[in-house]
Amino acid sequence: MQPKVEEHEVLAIQVSRSNGGSRTFKFNDGYEEVIINKIVNWINTSSSAERPTELELNQTPLSKIKIRMKNGEIATIEPAYHCIYEKQAKNCILADGEVILTKSKIKVRLNSVELFDWLLVGWKFESVGAPKEELLEETLYTRYFNYLNNTYSDFIMCPAIDKIERINGDTRRHIIHASALNYGAHHGDVPYDRIRITLTDTPEEGVEINRVITEKAVSRKESLLQCRRGN
Template identity: 45%
Template sequence: MKKTLYVLFGILFLVNNTVFAKQEAPKQDFFNKYFFDVHLINSASQIAEAKKNPNQRFLERLMTHSLQYNDVQSINVESNSGLQRLFSINDGFQERVLRKVVYWLNNSDRVNEKIEVSLDNPSNKLTLKMANNEVITIEPAYTCVVHNKREICTTKEGELIVSENRQKVRLKSQSLYDWLNVGWRKEVDGLTKEELLEEALFTRYLYHLGPSYSDFFMCPKINIEPINGDPRRHLIFGSALNYLGHHGGDYDKLTFSISDSNLTGLKVTNVKIEKHISQEESEKQCRTFD
């Protein structure tokens, strides 16, 4: 009798454990899925955060097109004849040069061919000093051939070598290549005549919006179109960023339109302020290059 009871008890125990295990399986699946998904989410956020990390290696950020112009403290360009120029982020006009160079780097293409040669004394050499004290050098890419037992090296059109310590990457950027060869010598420490005229016109029309808009004078842009082809009547479109955004935080963007006629005078037709615009939008507003 006791043996029969033991056998029945054992069967009931096994059945009960089997049912319990089946009931718990979905919970275990949910548990695994929850923590696995959280791990994936954390990994994605870590990748996004790494792109924002100013201490991330320069070449890593270059390959992900995530360089920021304010990560660069200064740019020095020197020719093999000894001519050189320094552009600093602490100078309002020179800062635009930093924006331009970083924009070209972010929009460059990787060249997967072998880096043939790096000259000790290239025709022009660009040195970037970064906020994290890294020093990056950029120089034209060269191709060398031996002719009559003499090595002749010529620059590879549109191609550059970027060096970080002993690591080198070959890039193609026609705009940066042209600037490194010639353009840096022609950079103006101040506004061009066209920019001075644009600022004067912008200030004239901004005045008619009233004093509450006086902070919007960063990176002004203005476009003037005749109304129905009449040279006496024009429609003015203006835009600019607020100066306070330059000292931290996000920029606000002002856009307005005004009809200007020597028959009826000035009339404001539209005014709009866009709060906390993205960094991409602010750079687009300030960009004066392709």
């Protein structure tokens, strides 16, 4: 049976290379949590590869992921290899797009190009903290969020400014379209809800909320897009 990993079980993910370099992604970091969820989704949606799970190598794996669970368990992901025996000599090369997952003493070989690529090089290119554009959106959203009543107090997850329009071309007057997910669903037990806000911001009237709608149980694809992780 292919073991699964639940998002809410994970405390941190550490990836390291045998020739140096490592990085740890922590679940309690709001930005890195999204990266962890991406890795977990790749694990759970990958297919089994009916090939050997033992590396049969005499050297340390090129790269390795350690998934630290909240219960103290550690699962690992390593690159898989193809080994060929010729004239009593063994030649092993990386199996492109395949990894080996070990969890709860169960070892399985998985087909996952995404996991394979991330394990070897992709982790190096994950942003450290939120990009400047996201921080600017969060700042604007926080300003406008304060004008909502307590009914929407939980909608603080992955805020986004979806669109800004000038009113009659005036650079001081704008119509703002914003959105966010409810933080209460971030453990993954239930789907996210989302609010969409339309407001005006002018020197004369200040901020006026024109419309707030709630979308119930948005799809996983939509929630990933909301959190800028849809690709």
